[in-house]
Amino acid sequence: MQLTAEQIKYVSDYIESKDINWYELQVELTDHMVSSMEEIWEKDPELTFHQVKKYAENKFTGDSSFKSIEKKRKKVLRKEYNSEQWKMIAAYLKFPKIISGILLLALTFKISLYFEEPRKCVAVLFLFLLFAAIPMLYTYLKSRKIDGNRFLEIEMINPIPIIFGGFINLGLSLGNVFKEEIDEYPLVLFLFCCLWALAVLCLITGIQLQNKTIKRIKKQYQLS
Structure with missing residues (x-):
């Protein structure tokens, strides 16, 4: 069962409210959460939108929480940035x-x-x-x-x-x-x-x- 554009906007606003200020992360996390919600809803169509959202939220806790994902992404990007710059320096x-x-x-x-x-x-x-x-x-x-x-x-x-x-x-x-x-x-x-x-x-x-x-x-x- 697919979410409507209005429901997807609701999910996007919810993720942004969790202090996720970076656009690419907002888009990525919205896609992940929407996909998770659609899978849950497909298995149990009787659930309401907010119930489905609640179940999907439970997948984003602990090391998989929004802020944890953001922290990991920062670490990965910093490592990639440093690696790319040193490769460019080596080329010189x-x-x-x-x-x-x-x-x-x-x-x-x-x-x-x-x-x-x-x-x-x-x-x-x-x-x-x-x-x-x-x-x-x-x-x-x-x-x-x-x-x-x-x-x-x-x-x-x-x-x-x-x-x-x-x-x-x-x-x-x-x-x-x-x-x-x-x-x-x-x-x-x-x-x-x-x-x-x-x-x-x-x-x-x-x-x-x-x-x-x-x-x-x-x-x-x-x-x-």
């Missing part, structure tokens, strides 16, 4: 892309040596990345809601941890700790340049992955 470390990376690293290191206090150059390099990440932050804030809907996948590519954490924050923090060593030992300076180059790759791949995710979501859900 292979021929022929690695040539441009080596040239950038060599140029950065050579320029740093001209500074009387190379640590200042290191600080400028990492601070530059903070400003370079602003467009990524703008795109994220602009796309947090698409046609009034929020998406968990977009939330998982939140650039704020990249901007204020990760290799950028690590570079600034370590640069402050080892500022004397940076000025005194070229090898230490070179290692910081390597860390900066890795941070650049994280930023570039983060932007690419962000654009790819937003484009795919718009296409999948036919959003503007």
Whole structure:
């Protein structure tokens, strides 16, 4: 026995009322619950809509509750996102892309040596990345809601941890700790340049992955 459009809307609103704010999860959980209700109703047509809904609800408890499913999905998406980004970074470390990376690293290191206090150059390099990440932050804030809907996948590519954490924050923090060593030992300076180059790759791949995710979501859900 199939649910009517009005009944499906009721189920969708019910799931949203359970603090499930992500559109793709709302759609997925609504489909699962509607399918479950239709199976129950098929077996016992004498049940009322609310009785069927109650029986279906019992399947979404404990580890299978709506919030538990959301938590698991976040974990899976975060793992997939990190894996995809590291694959993209690895691609830049292979021929022929690695040539441009080596040239950038060599140029950065050579320029740093001209500074009387190379640590200042290191600080400028990492601070530059903070400003370079602003467009990524703008795109994220602009796309947090698409046609009034929020998406968990977009939330998982939140650039704020990249901007204020990760290799950028690590570079600034370590640069402050080892500022004397940076000025005194070229090898230490070179290692910081390597860390900066890795941070650049994280930023570039983060932007690419962000654009790819937003484009795919718009296409999948036919959003503007």
